[in-house]
Amino acid sequence: MKVLPVGIDGPLIIEPQVFGDERGFFMESWNAARFAEAGLDLHFVQDNHSRSRKGVLRGLHFQNPRPQGKLVRVTSGRAWDVAVDIRRGSPTFGRWAGVELSAANKRMFWVPEGFAHGFLSLEDDTDFLYKCTAPYDASAEHSLAWNDPAVAIEWPLEGIEPVISAKDQAGLPLDRIEAFA
Template sequence: MKIIETSIEGLLILEPRVFGDERGFFLESWNRKVFADLGLDLDFVQDNHSRSARGVLRGLHFQNPNPQGKLVRVINGRAWDVAVDLRSGSPTFGKWEGLELSAENKRMFWVPPGFAHGFVALEDGTDFVYKCTGYYDPAHEHSLLWNDLAVGIEWPLEGIEPQLSAKDQAGKPLSEIEAFS
């Protein structure tokens, strides 16, 4: 497993070892011991899977209290995945990091607790899967406004009108978000 650090402490890009031949490929997406040896001693309690059409934008979601860490990847299609630092006192509070996740590149993104997270599907039939360190808690789920100018996320939406849920359309700007302590 190769770990690539980002400009925001704690956010990590993971590249698994892929073993391929004419029959296909094999990769290990999760192994508690391997991850612990890499400094990621995680306890996942929930796995999620969503399928999205091109242009569906989900997020930017977070739970406060009861935050979730997420290990995310795309197993079919392509998505632009984004995390925003919501940790109070962090030198990168309000900053974002984004990357393309795809079935082809097989990259994973570790988004620790204390971040808002979201993605936009870049192809029809994009399957997004993620492991969570905490249970879904709808009473404490919030949405950071996906296009808040104070955050300034550069979404790759050329020619795409994003499709958002009512919850995500009503997301709050960074100035109104209760930061993680």
């Protein structure tokens, strides 16, 4: 597998080795030993699966306390996936990294603890899977505003009217969130 940096310290694009032929393909989406060899010695405790229609924007979510690291991928459709550095002491605090994940490109995105995470579904029936390093805890969940001008995420919204939950519409700007020390 290839592990690619994204311009800020922490998140990584992971391109698995894919073996394909006329029957289809095979790939390892998770192998603890191979990830550890690549410097990602991770322990996952929860898997999640969401399905979204085109235009659904989820996030930007994070837990503080009890943060979650997330290994995310798309198995059907396409999504624009984003991680925002919300570690106050980080030299890249407030900066974001984005990557298109799709069933076709089979890429994965590692979003470590200390980052807000969200995605925009670019196709109907986009299935988004993620492995988490900590269980979901509603009492620790927060949302960074998806459209905060201080972060200035370049969402690929051309021709898309985003569908956003009430909870995510109430996301806070970067200067008001429960950021990490």
